[in-house]
Amino acid sequence: MKIYHKKNFSEDILLTGLGLLLLVTMLLRQCFRPKSVLICTAALLLGLGLLFRSLSRQCARADRLEELDERNLLIQLRSKGLAFSIVQNALLVLCLLSAAGGVLRSSDREAQLVFGGMLVLSGLLWFLSFLVELLCGIYYERRL
Template sequence: MKIYNKKGLVFGVVWIALGVCNLIINIVSPEEFLSKQIKDVLIAVVVIMIGSSGFIRAFSKQATREDRMEDQDERNQLLALKTKALTLKIFYGCLGMSAIGAVAGYKLTDNPAWIPIFTVAAVLLGLLLLVELIVSIYYERSM
């Protein structure tokens, strides 16, 4: 059989492996609560089904063509671009609010436990700004 979609094949194998590992873990060390055990088994079955779908589609020429057309669809690309941009804005806001909240918490309580929270938020915010600057320079030079 010829593999038409290598990425889909890897996706399917990884998901099947995750589902089988989850199923084996549920069988070897079952949960005490029956409802949680049933939920874990159902999740494992769903993950295996998702993986097997990707695995089977990797060998179909028509399914691979449909997947590629869907990936190249302008509407899907625009939706992904807008989603990522909004996610980045929300992440900026959350990090900024965390840093401001940590500084306010430290000022109000004089508890040094707020300092690591501020440090992590500030370092992540700085790293995010640095990555955005580097990507911006990269795209300015390539166009």
């Protein structure tokens, strides 16, 4: 048996392993919640589907063509860029809200510690995202 699409095969092993691990956990604990059963079923079915596609020559070829399609690459690039912008703006809003909450609750010491921690953490994450964006811009400016 030959593996034609190694990326799909590795994802299949991970997904099937998680599904089997969840199934064994549910059997050992005798806890069959609908959410867990649904997740286990989805993981096993998706894992087996990827296994079939990674072992089939025609399906693997179709998957590779789909991955290299320019329209799909453009959609992926735009969606990741938009998601990054949304996360960056959400961190900035959280930073501002935690600063405002700390000022408004200045009489409560515990609230100030909570809002201060939120302010520091969201500020650091926003700065990190800004720094990564800047460094990526410099990197690609030199490359292109």
